[in-house]
Amino acid sequence: MSEMIIDGRKVPINGEKNILEVVRKAGIDLPTFCYHSELSVYGACRMCLIEVDGGNIMASCSTPPRDGMVIRTNTERLRRIRKMALELLLANHDRDCTTCEKSGNCKLQSLAERFGINQVRFGHREKTSPKDTSSPSIVRDPNKCILCGDCVRMCGEIQGIGVLDFAYRGSDVVVAPAFNKKLKDVNCVNCGQCVAICPTGALTIKSEISKVWDALNDPEFLVVVQVAPAVRVAVGERFGMKPGELLMGQMVSALRRLGFDKVFDTSFSADLTVVEEATEFLNRVESGESLPQFTSCCPAWVKYVEQFHPELIPNLSTCRSPQQMFGSLVKKFYEEKLGISRDKIFMVSIMPCTAKKFEAQRPEFAPDGIRDVDAVLTTEEISRMIKEAGIVFEELDVESLDMPFGFATGAGVIFGVTGGVSEAVLRTAYLRLTGDHSQPQFDEVRGMDGVKEASLSISGKEIRLAVVHSLSATKELLKQIADGTVKYDLVEVMACPGGCIGGGGQPGPSDSKKRVMRAKGLYSADKMHQLHTSDENPLIQRIYKEFLDEPSGERSHELLHTSYGSRKRISGQDIEIINNRGASKLEVSVCVGTNCYLKGSYDLLKVLSDKAETEGLKDKIELKATFCMERCGKGPTVKVGERVFTGMTLDKADELFNHIKNSLK
């Protein structure tokens, strides 16, 4: 067996890809900013340097281990270089630590402390850049960026989007969205994985804490809170407890102390989602329409579809996510049953997720301008509120949830982990089809593999199901579905690695070990529940009987379902093809966004341009190529004056040109 000598001790090499992994295995916590086992090796931060026998200094993250290698990790020279690198980073950094969102959890702060940096010998950067607070989920502060590139690789490699990248060069380098645009104006799906991996305060969660304090202090409001499944196995991490420890009872107690009037469980509406979604799915299987059905619980995934795959919108389940079902159901229920008007109820949800903040403010979830969910707090934010209130979380007694929206089955609880939604639906389908109450476990959809598959026989028909997490894996799967290499009837997508337990609002930094422990926590919570199939939840049954009528019925559709639309990826100007600065001109815009482009909109644009020239109309129209009019499903889209024409394929060019001529008359 090969081995190496680290600081005078023999350490075996068992297939580790780089020296850093071997060093860490030997119990030495070599510091890093830019190394994450799940991302590609970047080698930029120079923290993990080691000295090889003979005096060479190397970055251990990007050097493979060799048999017989003799290295040292803690020489005077190494300490000096590390300190220098830290000082240089700090010189460029906005060091207003006390008012920083990340204070206490910042890697730069903790390494500076660990290496005893008590002065920075270099000047301070004077140039400051504005903070970007445009996104409902994420705040970007470029003054705190150390250019480790973790967010760039997370968004590009794991999420397959690439919202952020390095721009400019030398001392001007920044990590920024395309064209320095604001996050809300680009293709960000708000998953928050960049926040979870950022070692400093450069990317943070957009806090809604003060909004919630205000509501709690306002006697006018009945403040209702729902707690998502994945929160209960992660909230302890900021209080020194292990990931995966189930703390729902303590959470209820803490929330009551904070002043919430009613404490409920999002797992209840997860059960409701299962009932609705399983019904929808079985209907689709029967009719054979819009298959595969994609789950719609994950708001980052939903936005991803709206932006990148509008052709799949009919395949998305129309079910609202559990968060939104909860909001609309509870507000309606309280209004009708207890006579509390919806503007007097303040609904807070506690989520592992930053994209939920975006989802809650979607206009379709604010009937009459009053939101179904008024504020979304992440696990990180609620941990801070608990600390702020001086509640000693570790010593709290267990309390139970309020009724009727506090009772869930294990199926609703496992919603927080990849494969959980599928397993919950499988359990329900199994029960409905066989009448068997033995509640089997579906191991094939559990675990952290990128794509998992399962199949089930429904009335002699083979139903195939896929479970995928992280959007890069999803992107690959969608390609295979499109080219017919694989065929499924139901696909569960969660945008974050591991599902909601690995959400962008969970205590960072994000890593795979934590995710496995949190998943284990949820599966053991499932075991502790008396019931494991959503259909069996007696309170769900009662809600249908007394309030909702039947699954997929009219009332359910009004309160629990939604619709989607295509969404522009990036804001920006049009490309001017023929421009006239004359007085009267007819504006003609042809969409050249991906969907329309693939349907031949560029050729159409060319024909229109040529025709305008030959028919001498060049000085009467203003022709533009534009990006996305959010009607991707019906493209190519052309706007003539105020009128929008869809389905304008090349063969309709003459017809379209006649419209243009008529409009000119």
Place this chain on the structure above:
Amino acid sequence: MALTKEVMVIEGGRSFEKVNKILEKYSKAQDALIPILQEVQAEYRYLPEEILTYIATTMDIPPATVFGVATFYAQFSMEPKGKYVIKVCDGTACHVRRSNSILKKIEEVLELKGDEKTTRDHLFTLETVSCLGACGLAPVMMINDQVYGKLTPDKVGEIIKELMEKEAAKI
């Protein structure tokens, strides 16, 4: 006539067609991004944001990455450049022969303030380069393809004024 933005957009249709030809020529291969940007810039004389978005969309590359490439290389510009691009050398040889005074003089004559690089009439763009490889003639500058050596602030002033007069006579 001066190259103004207005001129460029009137010619927009032809240029946009060219962009598509360039994209086809390289079969939209992602590793051909740099030559594609070079040719597109040759067409537009700069890289307009909306054209970069279009290139990113058709090539299936994140717009942020295209933006990163376009801003990394000094040869690319996202601002419209002037008809005359002046490159003042600030390599070691030129620097010790006071290239800075040449630069200051040009800024003064062109009335460029702060970070401005291009004159408002889009006639001139002023840049510095690290070495033009003509150190024997230091201080040196290039205006488009023409090299000017052994410069003094007075000489530079005259060269620029001559060009300005030549352009004024055309109107």
